[in-house]
Amino acid sequence: MDTGKEDYQIADHIWAEIGEETTAAIANIPAAFVRVLGNITDDHSNFTAESWSFWIIYLAPTLLRGRFPNAKYHKHLCELVWIMKKTLQFTIRHADIDELEQQIANWVAKYEKYYYQYDESRLPACTLPPWGNLNKEVIYTAYLQQVVLWYDVQEEVSLSIQQDWSQLTTYETVFEDFLPNNDYVLQPPQVMTYEPDHNEQVKVALYIKQLIGGRQTVILAHLPTLMPLWKKVRIKNGRDSISTHSATRTSTKRRNSSYVRYELEYENHINGALRVVQLVQYGRLEKILVCLLSNNTQWLGLTGKTLLLALIRPCQTGGRDATKEETCYSRNLASIITDLQNVKGVVGRVESRGEWAIIDQRSNFAKPAFNGAGYNTDESEVE
Structure with missing residues (x-):
């Protein structure tokens, strides 16, 4: 035609x-x-x-x-x-x-x-839409249901394959001292000792200064020189598995799951009233640093606390929300430090003619999904 x-x-x-x-x-x-x-x-x-x-x-x-x-x-x-x-x-x-x-x-x-x-x-x-495959799905499911009922093999034949994402898998670990709400679980490779470079230490000091005030140089001088480093993490309730960029780049065969959605809050005067505004951002999760602060009173309300910090390279998206509109970017900005709790989920990307668009499935609509037996939805799946 x-x-x-x-x-x-x-x-x-x-x-x-x-x-x-x-x-x-x-x-x-x-x-x-x-x-x-x-x-x-x-x-x-x-x-x-x-x-x-x-x-x-x-x-x-x-x-x-x-x-x-x-x-x-x-x-x-x-x-x-x-x-x-x-x-x-x-x-x-x-x-x-x-x-x-x-x-x-x-x-x-x-x-x-x-x-x-x-x-x-x-x-x-x-x-009209072709319904042939859907018809076959219905009739074959009916066949299996009859087999299950006739031969009493409910346990042998599973018609509903669902994983309980609230439970830990064999290789996952949760650190309750770091995460009292257990929202995040650690995935392999496990924690390793890491020495942040000067630029990363400065970013950590700047972040802490935003929390408690004080002089950045003093904060920098008292930061721990070694910080445990996380490379992979899963958001328990959201089921999202995220690999940091430092872990992703070690394999060219793995799907890239290092880009995330994170949300920041700031105060802004709107119509004469002071209101908290939420800003949606996207970026590449470079590293997850575990900053254990000492019992020194200089840390004020953070004394003896453990901070889980996400080192992120933001995408220049102008604050657009990819769940509501097409959100494109052409480059990443200089890296920043924020609290890991601000990371809300993993996102995908698609490139077309030198420009990248964000794929954000964090929304309230159903998603067609394949629930095949033994199908692994972990981001490390080799395709």
Whole structure:
């Protein structure tokens, strides 16, 4: 079918580039987000419903931006992404239903205008979703259920494979002295002794100064010269497994899970009132330092405390939230120190034409997922 009165076709050489970018993106997307994505241009056979959903929601807005002869087709695609995210939410307000209904109606009207073009000869453009795979899934699940009931093999045949992420795995450790709320658990490789360089010590001193005040030079002089170093950590409730950059760069075969979302709070005067504002940031987690402060009274409220500090190289994103809008960046800024508790989860990235976009799944909508037996969703999965 040709494009009729419209001009939405993407040239073959551009699709080839999009396919290569799709394949390359997987190295920078945590395995827990999605399985391996093939070349979308010539490898459709390996794309499951999960793959298509992830590609449309998280990759297409970036990979297809500026690719169409007319930007209206990309805008139309992004409107579909908004609808998909909205309809996948676990909860929705009654006030949102009318808006969603209107958005869907508008999207369909545009689709008919752009692709069907009110021409009966173009009816193939108005295809129905293929339900064949879903039908097979239902019938095969029914077969297994009958086998389980007939032969009483509930324990031998598991139809619901779910991992209890509140429990520690064999290789994980939690340090209650450091983390009273047990929100973070340590993953191998375990703690190692580390001597921060002068630049890192200065950043730690600056952070502590922001907490207790005082002179930065005095704080710097009294910091411990050796600090335990964490390389991998998991957020227990969020299930996110994060590898620091220092651990990730030792293997070229592992997915890169060193980019994180972190949130900072600061006070700002809004309409004459002092309010706490939350700033969403993204960056590469370089290292996790364990700073054990002495019992010296100079540390004030931090005397004898242990600080878990994240050394992060921020992405220049202008404070945008990737769960709400496309968030791109072209470079990383100078590293900073913040509390590990400010790190909220791991994020992925996709590169297109020299620019990176953040993939942030920290949202309140359901995510299509493959729950295959024995499937490992740890970020260290070798693809």
